[in-house]
Amino acid sequence: MMNKLISLVFAVLLASPALAQDAPDVLVKRVTEEVLEIVRKDRDIQNGSTQKAVELVDQKVLPHFDFRHMTALAVGKDWKKASPGQQQQLTAEFKTLLVRTYSNALTSYKNQKIVYKPFKMNPGDGEVLVRTEVIQPGSKPVQIDYNLEKADTGWKVFDVVVAGISLVTNYRDQFAQEVRSGGIDGLIAAIAAKNKSLQGGSAKADGK
Amino acid sequence: MTDKLMTWKRFAGIGFLVAGTIAHGGPALAEETAHDPLEGFNRGMFAVNEGLDTVLVKPVAQAYDFVVPLPAKAGVGSFFGNIADVRNVLNNALQGKLADAGNDLGRLLINSTVGIFGLFDVASELGLEKHDEDFGQTLAVWGWDDSNFLFWPILGPRTVRDTGGWVVDSYTDPTWYTLNKSVAARNSLLALRFVDVRASLLPSDKVVEEAALDKYAYVRDAYLQRRRNQIFDGRPPRLEDVLD
Numbered sequence: 001m002m003n004k005l006i007s008l009v010f011a012v013l014l015a016s017p018a019l020a021q022d023a024p025d026v027l028v029k030r031v032t033e034e035v036l037e038i039v040r041k042d043r044d045i046q047n048g049s050t051q052k053a054v055e056l057v058d059q060k061v062l063p064h065f066d067f068r069h070m071t072a073l074a075v076g077k078d079w080k081k082a083s084p085g086q087q088q089q090l091t092a093e094f095k096t097l098l099v100r101t102y103s104n105a106l107t108s109y110k111n112q113k114i115v116y117k118p119f120k121m122n123p124g125d126g127e128v129l130v131r132t133e134v135i136q137p138g139s140k141p142v143q144i145d146y147n148l149e150k151a152d153t154g155w156k157v158f159d160v161v162v163a164g165i166s167l168v169t170n171y172r173d174q175f176a177q178e179v180r181s182g183g184i185d186g187l188i189a190a191i192a193a194k195n196k197s198l199q200g201g202s203a204k205a206d207g208k
Numbered sequence: 209m210t211d212k213l214m215t216w217k218r219f220a221g222i223g224f225l226v227a228g229t230i231a232h233g234g235p236a237l238a239e240e241t242a243h244d245p246l247e248g249f250n251r252g253m254f255a256v257n258e259g260l261d262t263v264l265v266k267p268v269a270q271a272y273d274f275v276v277p278l279p280a281k282a283g284v285g286s287f288f289g290n291i292a293d294v295r296n297v298l299n300n301a302l303q304g305k306l307a308d309a310g311n312d313l314g315r316l317l318i319n320s321t322v323g324i325f326g327l328f329d330v331a332s333e334l335g336l337e338k339h340d341e342d343f344g345q346t347l348a349v350w351g352w353d354d355s356n357f358l359f360w361p362i363l364g365p366r367t368v369r370d371t372g373g374w375v376v377d378s379y380t381d382p383t384w385y386t387l388n389k390s391v392a393a394r395n396s397l398l399a400l401r402f403v404d405v406r407a408s409l410l411p412s413d414k415v416v417e418e419a420a421l422d423k424y425a426y427v428r429d430a431y432l433q434r435r436r437n438q439i440f441d442g443r444p445p446r447l448e449d450v451l452d
Contacts (some may be wrong), residue, residue, distance in 0.1 A: 010393060108411035132305040137282040139408055140289070140338070143442055164437020165430045167419075173429050174421045190421055198418055 013097070024148045024155040027132045032114055035060050037089040039109050042145060047105070053103035061102070066149065066156035067095040073159060075179075082184045083198055086123035090184070093191040098167065102160070112136045126150045222239075243357050243432060248438050250359040254424045257361045266413075269406035283327040285408070287339070290319045290326025291382050298380055299341035301351045310341040335352025341436060348439040357428055365431035 025175065034058060039045050044052045056161060071091040072079045117131035127149045134142040147159035160167045178187040244250065293316040299345075300309035313336065315331035323330040332338065347369050348355075355369035366374065378384045383397050420426035436444050 050297045097419070101415055104415050104418060139285050164434040164442070165431060170426060170429050170433060177422065177425065194421055
């Protein structure tokens with residue numbers, strides 16, 4: 001009963017336009033804290049359940065991501081050669097791959113502390129960078145930056161940069177390689193095949 | 209033994225020069241190999257390294273990670289972090305970042321004393337931030353900002369510039385240098401650092417394995433992006449956006 005009530009409240013909150021228009025730094029902080037709060041309590045995710053982590057990311061994180069923009073960034077120059085239909089397929093496949101990567105990172109979370117760096121933005125900015133840092137004892141802090149752009153429905157993340165490595169543009173050379181050998185359709189097929197192999201692998205692992 | 213070390217370093221140095229010559233002398237290839245004219249060689253070395261990692265390095269790192277309790281691991285990390293501050297002070301100074309050099313010198317002094325030989329990172333608790341610099345970055349700041357990729361077994365991903373930077377850094381690294389008196393101690397420390405670094409990368413193994421379409425290209429591009437980020441001290445200019 002209580003759970004239903006809470007999820008109802010969340011649904012209302014998420015749907016309310018006031019919250020959707022959070023300032024970008026507030027948005028990043030709110031979503032991060034919400035997600036980590038759940039991870040801290042969820043033993044399945046802590047024990048490496050990718051599936052549960054994917055569900056969590058689907059529900060909490062995805063609404064704030066712009067995957068079309070992310071995919072365009074990852075594909076680079078070849079993006080414009082793709083037909084609208086191909087662009088849609090690419091976006092769908094890349095989304096599946098990225099969500100999995102991102103969710104997997106959550107399963108290795110062990111109570112690290114997140115520090116939110118001072119945030120500056122000018123009124124009228126359409127694109128901003130929100131900088132955070134993951135602190136863990138004995139290791140160097142890891143920088144995690146989010147690039148966001150303003151959309152009608154609020155700020156949307158279009159790149160996540162971990163320790164200087166963009167999870168998006170790091171695919172450029174690999175994608176270009178696939179396009180050179182098999183065209184846009186070849187690239188779609190390659191990402192789809194990768195997703196399929198990961199799906200099969202995790203089904204096996206969960207079955208054990 | 210010291211001779212052996214020197215010979216090995218000379219070998220690395222010669223390899224570096226040869227690779228540099230090949231890298232510069234090679235034909236201007238199409239965009240696909242922009243930073244990787246030695247891709248064939250690199251992929252070979254990558255495969256060798258993957259083999260070594262699977263049968264030897266990773267199992268050792270996993271055992272270390274499993275056996276050693278967290279406070280001890282944190283101590284080891286801080287200890288080598290403190291040693292790295294020697295290099296940070298020097299390279300901040302060489303890049304003209306004198307305030308950062310002073311700050312890192314302060315870190316070094318505090319952590320080597322109050323932090324008991326660097327086992328505790330007291331300076332960070334006091335708010336003295338670390339500024340990671342190495343000679344590869346210094347060379348980049350001095351103008352060698354574009355360098356071709358090289359993959360070494362054991363050493364892992366580098367560029368031609370960063371390989372040279374690594375050789376120079378090893379001469380200012382107390383682990384390599386001032387412990388020459390006891391080769392056994394030096395080797396143990398080098399091995400411990402190596403295992404500690406590998407163990408710290410264990411959580412990202414699964415991510416890379418699952419994220420990459422082509423693991424070699426993923427690792428190469430991640431390394432090059434990360435170095436670019438370090439050279440610009442965590443604030444690299446964004447690459448152009450292609451949407452619309």
